[in-house]
Amino acid sequence: MANGFSGGCLCGAVRYSCDGDPIMAGHCHCEDCRRSSGSGHSSHLAVPEGAVTMAGATTGYSRAADSGNLVTRHFCPTCGAAVYSTNPAMSGLVFLRASSLDDLEVFKPQMHVFAGRAASWDQPGGGLPSFEKMPPGMN
Structure with a gap:
């Protein structure tokens, strides 16, 4: 993926481009991710902050996550689509x-x-490693 990648919200008001590859990608089954996704888990890609260029304003919502850390979720104020978190x-x-x-x-x-x-109806699978909480060194 030498050319990077791009994405954005549902209506197109928020867009981003990323130079380089994600350094981590996974599914999170914590209560915060479940509730914010409207499903059994949320899927994320971690990228260095300096590799992402954002266009368009987002609205943020901050809350202590299951890890105890304050997570800010950024979403489009027009269509409500979640775009990223910090x-x-x-x-x-x-x-x-x-x-x-x-x-x-x-x-x-x-x-x-x-x-x-994880919810009983959305159990981890796919042969991927599963961690009870966060992997060592990630919180």
């Missing part, structure tokens, strides 16, 4: 929503986190 405990990274990608094949999941909180 977490001061993982400063320097932006967590892009996989659902916001223009090319969904960019997302190559590597793990499930907070698998211990």
